[in-house]
Amino acid sequence: MAPYKALYGRKCRTPLNWFELEDRKIIGPDLVQEVEEKVRIIQDNLKVASDRQKSYADLKRKDIEFEVGDKVFLKVSPWKKILRFGRKSKLSPRYIGPYEILKRVGPVAYQLALPPEMSKIHDVFHISMLRRY
Secondary structure, eight states, rough: HHHHHHHSSSOOOOOOSSSSSGHHHHHHHHEEEEEEEEHHHHHHHHHHHHHHHHHHHHHHHOOOOOHHHEEEEEEEEGGGTSSSSOGGGGGGEEEEEEEEEEEESSSSSSOOOOGGGGGTSEEEGGGGEEEEO
């Protein structure tokens, strides 16, 4: 699908679509073929760029799944300024735990068994916030 169609839900109105079929004869077949070829080249270039970006993104992507009962570390670096875990500044921990997984809430969310001193924090976390023990 072309980016224009993805954004706006309809095909891009190229010069080919500006006129009715009867008017094509007036424009001339050379112009129509030239515009069609340019549109085809643009679509090919967009496809090549999209494939290249996908290959770069796939290198960093990894499918991680946990089972109920597994132990995981919890990433806390985004909360450094809100909640303090141990030391402050550079020496504050990036991960805390390990905590046990109680259940799988969704395809990418897990509920953890957190200690009572962390009762202010919601106990369901995205898989990106977890690391295997």
